[in-house]
Amino acid sequence: MSALLLDGKALAARIQAELTHEVRSLQERFPRPPGLAVLWVGDNPASAAYVGNKNRSGAGVGIDISKGQHLPATLSEAELLAIVDELNADASVDGILVQLPLPEQIDSNRILDRIDPDKDVDGLHPTNLGRLVRGEPGLRSCTPAGVMRLLAEAGIDLAGKTAVVLGRSILVGKPVALMLLEKNATVIMAHSRTRDLAALTRSADVVVAAVGKPGLVDGAMIKPGAVVIDVGINRITDAAGKSRLVGDVDFASVREVASAITPVPGGVGPMTVTMLLANTVQSYRRRVG
Numbered sequence: 001m002s003a004l005l006l007d008g009k010a011l012a013a014r015i016q017a018e019l020t021h022e023v024r025s026l027q028e029r030f031p032r033p034p035g036l037a038v039l040w041v042g043d044n045p046a047s048a049a050y051v052g053n054k055n056r057s058g059a060g061v062g063i064d065i066s067k068g069q070h071l072p073a074t075l076s077e078a079e080l081l082a083i084v085d086e087l088n089a090d091a092s093v094d095g096i097l098v099q100l101p102l103p104e105q106i107d108s109n110r111i112l113d114r115i116d117p118d119k120d121v122d123g124l125h126p127t128n129l130g131r132l133v134r135g136e137p138g139l140r141s142c143t144p145a146g147v148m149r150l151l152a153e154a155g156i157d158l159a160g161k162t163a164v165v166l167g168r169s170i171l172v173g174k175p176v177a178l179m180l181l182e183k184n185a186t187v188i189m190a191h192s193r194t195r196d197l198a199a200l201t202r203s204a205d206v207v208v209a210a211v212g213k214p215g216l217v218d219g220a221m222i223k224p225g226a227v228v229i230d231v232g233i234n235r236i237t238d239a240a241g242k243s244r245l246v247g248d249v250d251f252a253s254v255r256e257v258a259s260a261i262t263p264v265p266g267g268v269g270p271m272t273v274t275m276l277l278a279n280t281v282q283s284y285r286r287r288v289g
């Protein structure tokens with residue numbers, strides 16, 4: 001058997017086309033476009049790619065990205081807090097995203113805590129995480145929201161299914177576990193101290209891998225017919241000396257066992273950016289509507 005490919009790239013393109021249309025028609029009624037400010041501090045090369053992508057995609061759907069800033073690595077925490085305060089008060093800004101990681105002199109949580117929860121399009125403010133825990137509507141973090149959208153679009157019903165989440169990060173593992181639970185899955189969270197990981201994954205109808213370890217999950221760890229979502233993005237140098245992106249899942253062996261699988265690249269990655277844009281438009285609607 002060869003698994004169905006859950007094509008995040010195609011789905012992201014479709015949703016972005018819908019957002020473009022929505023932004024254009026909202027512009028007929030409201031005097032300003034949605035605004036997204038991405039703050040990038042320092043020169044982390046991975047962040048450069050992510051921030052570039054967020055800004056390009058945002059501009060592509062008609063979002064104003066002009067309040068975003070690239071700031072020096074020597075920026076102090078107080079200076080960054082002051083910039084967040086300004087953006088919180090700026091009526092043309094609907095979404096604020098502070099790209100992580102931040103330089104070590106800056107406490108990320110203090111910065112995230114300062115963002116107006118209604119502009120927190122990354123869904124990382126404690127208020128939005130709290131809303132998720134309570135099952136209330138709110139801005140949901142982008143990668144987990146993208147995973148859920150991929151599952152929904154593929155018509156995968158989660159009620160009563162066993163879902164194993166690998167990884168317990170605040171960006172992915174914890175929120176995606178809560179979102180799966182909200183859809184009535186039986187959720188197991190596995191992490192670096194978990195014993196007999198393979199026994200757990202073999203019991204799972206859905207596996208979400210978000211650890212950052214290339215090849216962590218192989219075909220022998222997957223129950224036939226399971227759905228496998230690969231959130232990992234790892235840059236490796238292959239045997240031929242070429243650099244390429246791989247996930248946490250050994251795609252070749254898992255696709256022979258699973259019923260559906262996300263590729264890397266082209267699976268969850270494009271959905272993350274798309275959910276950020278969707279969150280920005282959602283925030284804009286609430287603010288201008």
Ligand code: GUN
Nearest residue numbers: 097098099100101122171
């Ligand atoms: N760095 C890597 N992923 C993310 C993300 O989803 N949000 C932010 N703010 N920074 C990140």
